[in-house]
Amino acid sequence: MRALTFANYTDPRGLSWRELPMPVPGPGQVLVRVGAASVNPVDWHIYRGDPWVLRLKTRSKAGEPRGVGEDFAGIITEIGPGVSEYRVGERVFGTIPAAVQVAGAIADFVVAQPQWIARLPHSVPDQDGAAVALAGLTALQALRDAGAMRPGHRVLVWGGSGGVGHLAVQIAHLMGAGAVEAVCSSRNVDMMEELGADAVFDYTRGETPIGPYDLVIDTVCTASARTLRSMLRPGGTVVTIGALSGGRLLGPGGPIIRRALGAKVRGFKAKTIMTRVNHADLATLAEWMATGKLGVRIERDFPLAAAQDAYAVLEQGKVRGKLALVARVPKTGG
Known part of the structure; x- marks a missing residue:
């Protein structure tokens, strides 16, 4: 599968797409085919290593490919052992906690834990779910x-x-x-x-x-x-x-x-505040979106493959609402 990565601290031009082995969900995990993702300021702080204090936590990983991005929405394609609350084919959205991010959400597939996701209502587009998560x-x-x-x-x-x-x-x-x-x-x-x-x-x-x-x-x-x-x-x-x-x-x-x-x-x-990624709060956001009480404003959609361009815009500041990345894959399943 394809995934956006960086090996050393860089600007958006240094982010690169790599072919990586297809991830397999382990115990207590699900595999999600990414339909949309979104970009956040924390992402560029991580790939730039800016501020420098962030480098204290990631120095040992310098030179090794790391994933980019946290927010995603898509369809569950595989379920690991011990997961009973979800089924293959369900639409979900969520975010990967920055503290455990390795693979990244800007990819064809992402592995997630059930507490990082919630069901995405049928009336809510993938890009809205991804944009609202974090x-x-x-x-x-x-x-x-x-x-x-x-x-x-x-x-x-x-x-x-x-x-x-x-x-x-x-x-x-x-x-x-x-x-x-x-x-x-x-x-x-x-x-x-x-x-x-x-x-x-x-x-x-x-x-x-x-x-x-x-x-x-x-x-x-x-x-x-x-x-x-x-x-x-x-x-x-x-x-x-x-x-x-x-x-x-x-x-x-x-x-x-x-x-x-x-x-x-x-x-x-x-x-x-240190944001806590948890299912209950994601489910609350999903309910508000389903009833039309909460709406995310997306200033611009980018193809998933143009994520570097989205980060370049994000780093300039003054974005109205959010920027979304859309994989444009056929929608199937529940």
């Missing part, structure tokens, strides 16, 4: 777990038009937020309003949220601790998911660490 898990867990969002809370999503942000706007409403507001650029204001944002602030025009907010979900980490403190209610929380800038050593971790220190000085709660 970003949807991150948005849900940032709101529910790290942010402890409750019905009636006033929520701000800073960086609302990105992959996680545009899903967080919708999920906050689904969880009963009293109001959901968003920060984005001029070209994305209409998108935020269409997704249900109660107010939208255009940072390119100098518009700044006022608050008070119970919870801020921040995907860009550009606001100062002083600014955030001024817009939070007493006891309010900021959950930082990513950062636009950072040094080569720590990358996004640098601004996030500085924010945590600033929060201690200013006296508010600042949290981060």
Whole structure:
């Protein structure tokens, strides 16, 4: 089978397709024929080894081919021993935890554990399932777990038009937020309003949220601790998911660490999130998609074979929603 790989730290031009042996699911695993995948910022941090701190975990693997990508959707073609909850022919979607990623999801086939996947409703295209997996898990867990969002809370999503942000706007409403507001650029204001944002602030025009907010979900980490403190209610929380800038050593971790220190000085709660891949949350996302309550915005579809081009676009930033990779294989089975 074909798989997108890298042997040494590289940019998208250094990613290459290789012919690899057909994977065989072991005990407690399933084999999925990939119908679609999607790209995430964590992918390019891994294949670039940027920030450098990531290289401490992967140095021993330098020179050995590693797979690329986490999110996928497709059809189960084989089931390993001990798997009883799925059957051959079922459509599923999911994501490979970055900590265990070896083979990668941008391939003809991917081996997955049952807790990494959920059934994909018939009404949901493969590319939507693949695009929502990691970003949807991150948005849900940032709101529910790290942010402890409750019905009636006033929520701000800073960086609302990105992959996680545009899903967080919708999920906050689904969880009963009293109001959901968003920060984005001029070209994305209409998108935020269409997704249900109660107010939208255009940072390119100098518009700044006022608050008070119970919870801020921040995907860009550009606001100062002083600014955030001024817009939070007493006891309010900021959950930082990513950062636009950072040094080569720590990358996004640098601004996030500085924010945590600033929060201690200013006296508010600042949290981060490590996304947990689990079946229950994927199933919740699938139910919302099936009923039309949650929709992923895909700015552009790429053929699976053009994944390098998709990563080049992703690295430029400013993607509205998500980028999807489509294998364009015939759909069969359940």
